[in-house]
Structures are given as C-alpha cells and as structure tokens.
Amino acid sequence: MDAASAAIAREKPVSIDGLLELAKPDMAKVDALIRDRMQSPVSVIPALAEHLIGGSAKRLRPLLTIAAARVAGAQDDACLKLAAAVEFIHTATLLHDDVVDSSQLRRGKVAAHLIWGAPASVLVGDFLFARAFELMVEAGSMQALEILARASRVIAEGEVLQLTRAHDLNLSQDLYLEIIKAKTAELFAAAAEAGAVSAGASPEGCEALRKFGQDLGLAFQLVDDALDYSGDAATLGKNAGDDFREGKATLPLLLAIAKTGAAEKPFWDRTVGRREQTDEDFERARSLVASTGADAATLALAGDYAATAKAQLADFASSNSWRPALENLADFAVQRKS
Numbered sequence: 001m002d003a004a005s006a007a008i009a010r011e012k013p014v015s016i017d018g019l020l021e022l023a024k025p026d027m028a029k030v031d032a033l034i035r036d037r038m039q040s041p042v043s044v045i046p047a048l049a050e051h052l053i054g055g056s057a058k059r060l061r062p063l064l065t066i067a068a069a070r071v072a073g074a075q076d077d078a079c080l081k082l083a084a085a086v087e088f089i090h091t092a093t094l095l096h097d098d099v100v101d102s103s104q105l106r107r108g109k110v111a112a113h114l115i116w117g118a119p120a121s122v123l124v125g126d127f128l129f130a131r132a133f134e135l136m137v138e139a140g141s142m143q144a145l146e147i148l149a150r151a152s153r154v155i156a157e158g159e160v161l162q163l164t165r166a167h168d169l170n171l172s173q174d175l176y177l178e179i180i181k182a183k184t185a186e187l188f189a190a191a192a193e194a195g196a197v198s199a200g201a202s203p204e205g206c207e208a209l210r211k212f213g214q215d216l217g218l219a220f221q222l223v224d225d226a227l228d229y230s231g232d233a234a235t236l237g238k239n240a241g242d243d244f245r246e247g248k249a250t251l252p253l254l255l256a257i258a259k260t261g262a263a264e265k266p267f268w269d270r271t272v273g274r275r276e277q278t279d280e281d282f283e284r285a286r287s288l289v290a291s292t293g294a295d296a297a298t299l300a301l302a303g304d305y306a307a308t309a310k311a312q313l314a315d316f317a318s319s320n321s322w323r324p325a326l327e328n329l330a331d332f333a334v335q336r337k338s
Contacts, residue, residue, distance in 0.1 A: 006011070014332045019067060019325035020058070026066045026080065027059065033084040037131045048116050048124045052106060053091055060329075061191045062087045063217070068195030068209045071313070071322035078198040081139040085148060086191045088132035093155055093187075095125035100163065101246055105239055146192040153192035158182025167247040167273050169257055176251055181214065182220040188217030208312045212326065215309035220333045222302035225250035229289040231337065241282040247275045251301070253285070255294035264288060299334065306330040 020027075038049040062083035069079035097103070098111045099118045105111060113121040130150065136145045162179045165171055192213030196206040228243040229252050243250050249272070255266050271281045289295050309330045316323050 007174055014328050014335050016058070016325070016329050016332045018321075019063065019329055021055055022070070022322060023063055023066050026070075026077075026083075027063065029077065029080050030062050030066070030083045030087070031081060032061070033135070037084065037088070038128070039134065040127065041089055044116060044120055045124055045127055046111050048095075048120060049091070049128065051109065051112050051115070052094060053087070060220075061089055061090050061187055064188060064191045064213055064329075065195035065198075067322055067326055069199040070195075071316050071320055071326060072196045072199035072201035072205055072209065074195075074199035078139065078141075079195050080290045081135045082141075082144055082148070082194045082198055083191075085132040085135040085139070086187065086194070088128040088135070089148065089152055089155075090187060092125040092128040092132070093159070095121045095128070097159065100159070100315065101242070103242060104286040105301055140197070141182055141194075141197060143198045147190050147194050147197065150168055151186050151194070154186040158184075158186065162248070165249065167275065168249050169254075169273055171249040171254060173251065173254065176249065176254060177218070180225075182219060184221040185214045185217030188220065189214035191335050192216075205315070208315060212309045212312040212330075215305045215312070215331055219302040219305040219330065222251060222298050222305065223336060226252050226295045226298040226302070227337070228252070229286050230295050241286070244272070244282050244285050245275075245277065247272050247297075251298045252289045256285070256289045256292045259292035259294065260288055302334050306334045 034053060038053060065079055065083040094106060095112060096105055098155050099113045099121050103111045104114065112124075116124075132148070132152075133145075136148055139145070155304050158179055162183060165175070165179070189210045190213070193206055193210035196209040201209070201280070225243065228240060230248065231240050244253065253272065257264070257272075260268075267284070268283075270276045271285065307330075310327045313323050313326055
C-alpha cells in the first residue's frame with residue numbers, strides 16, 4: 001500500500017447517520033411518493049421499477065435535494081416532489097445505462113434487462129422520466145423545472161460523449177472530467193440547486209448549493225472509478241472490473257496507461273483499445289493501476305473536490321444542523337467502499 005492509500009485507510013470513517021436521521025421524516029414522504037408514482041396498470045412497469053428502486057438504500061440524490069432545501073431554511077414540503085423527481089431521473093438513467101453497458105449487476109441484484117429484456121428496461125426508464133416531469137410540473141416551480149430538465153439533457157449528452165470516446169486510450173484528463181461532470185455530477189448539482197430554489201434561497205445561495213452538488217458528484221464518480229479497480233462485488237453491489245471489461249477510459253486507467261508507457265502499450269491496446277481480453281487480464285490491469293499509484297491519485301483528486309464542495313457551505317449558518325451533515329456527506333463520498 002502506497003503512502004496516499006495508507007493515509008486514506010487511516011482516516012476515521014465518516015458516517016452520514018446524522019444526515020439520514022435529520023432527513024428521515026422527509027425521506028419517508030419521498031419514498032411514499034416514489035412508490036405511489038411508479039405504479040401502473042401495466043404490471044411489468046411497477047415490477048421492474050421495484051426491482052431497481054427497492055434496492056436503493058440511501059437515495060443520495062433526493063436526500064441531497066431535501067438537505068439543500070433545509071440548509072437553505074425551508075420549513076415546508078415544497079422540496080418533496082422535486083426529490084422524488086430526482087430519484088426517478090436517476091433510476092431511468094441507470095436502466096438505460098445498464099442496457100448500453102450490458103451490465104450484469106446493479107445494486108447487488110441481477111440487472112433488470114437480464115430479467116425483463118432490454119426493450120422493457122428502456123421503456124420503463126422512459127416511463128420513469130415521464131413520471132419525473134409530471135412531479136416537476138406539480139411542484140409548481142418553473143425555475144426548478146428548468147434546472148431538472150436541463151440536467152436530463154446534459155446527462156444524456158454526457159453518456160453519448162462517453163460512448164463516442166469509449167476505448168480511447170488518448171482521452172485527456174480534462175475531457176474525462178467533462179464527461180463525468182455531465183453524466184454524474186450534473187444530477188447532483190441539479191438536485192441541490194432545485195432544493196435551494198424550492199426553499200426560496202438567494203441566487204448566491206442557490207449557486208453555492210449547485211456548486212456543492214457538482215463537486216460532490218465529481219468526487220463520488222472519481223471514487224466509483226477507483227473502486228472499479230480496488231473493490232469487490234460483495235461490497236460494490238456490482239462486479240469489480242466492469243469499466244475495464246467494457247473498455248471505459250476512466251481516470252485510474254488513463255493514469256496507469258500514462259505511467260506504464262511503452263512497456264505496457266501492447267497490453268492496453270489489446271485489452272482496452274480492441275477489447276480482446278482473457279479472464280486474467282483484469283487482475284493484471286488492477287495490479288498495474290495499484291503499482292503506478294493511479295487509484296490513489298484518483299482518490300486524492302476526489303478528496304480535492306470534496307474539500308471544495310464543503311467550502312461552498314461557508315455562508316450557511318454554522319448553527320444549522322444540516323450544514324455539518326452535508327459536510328459529512330462530502331467526506332463520506334470519498335471514504336466509502338461501495
């Protein structure tokens with residue numbers, strides 16, 4: 001274990017139990033909304049949706065909407081329908097992504113498309129997007145509707161951009177960050193901003209919470225990408241090495257490729273560029289990522305984003321119990337193992 005990894009391992013584990021407890025009454029109402037709105041007389045829709053939504057333990061994105069609204073001073077329930085909409089958008093993108101990526105596992109379960117088929121998964125994802133927009137309209141905020149509608153577009157653009165640059169061994173770090181900012185961080189940013197808007201926060205407060213969500217999302221995705229090489233299926237809820245097997249050019253891979261140079265170029269060209277892989281190739285890739293410190297460097301960058309996220313909360317009252325809970329969420333995003 002290198003020095004950076006050892007330092008991370010020594011850090012006292014961060015808990016978000018305080019945030020979960022604060023949000024418990026609100027999240028119970030959000031869960032009830034989610035379960036009500038995923039119903040349909042077409043039986044495959046609630047069955048497939050329950051398969052995925054029922055496996056979500058923390059619901060971080062709607063939780064972020066609730067927490068942003070409360071830290072901004074919300075006293076009413078205006079944020080609840082927006083939080084449910086955020087979860088539906090997220091779930092829809094997961095259903096679509098699993099079809100595109102041919103994923104085998106999602107949240108520790110067999111991916112929905114392997115049970116109901118790809119067409120049903122895509123169409124139920126479309127249903128959930130439609131439900132999300134119904135909830136946004138019911139929430140009665142044109143500004144929040146604009147925020148979440150824009151996020152839906154940006155996420156799709158990010159996914160398409162990633163698809164067009166799959167297997168690209170020359171992908172720059174800047175373009176990689178642009179991709180994850182769109183496909184992952186944008187929904188975190190929109191979730192927080194929509195919560196702030198629902199609370200009637202000032203433009204400065206809305207922007208600060210949007211930036212908090214964006215940097216939190218970047219940290220979250222960077223850790224996800226590192227865990228693909230350092231984690232295991234039992235804790236991840238999905239197979240380790242999925243990104244490698246799919247030929248995705250994530251930051252740990254890009255850093256390892258740069259640091260191994262010409263010596264390993266034939267290996268990377270074969271396994272990632274052409275996706276000609278044997279059963280042993282992932283373990284070799286995992287070893288190269290670890291030995292070059294690529295995973296530790298990725299986690300260090302995630303830590304930087306978590307720090308900038310927390311800095312966005314400086315102007316919110318320190319006496320507001322939601323502020324330290326959100327700060328813990330940023331630390332948790334970096335330290336988590338799944």
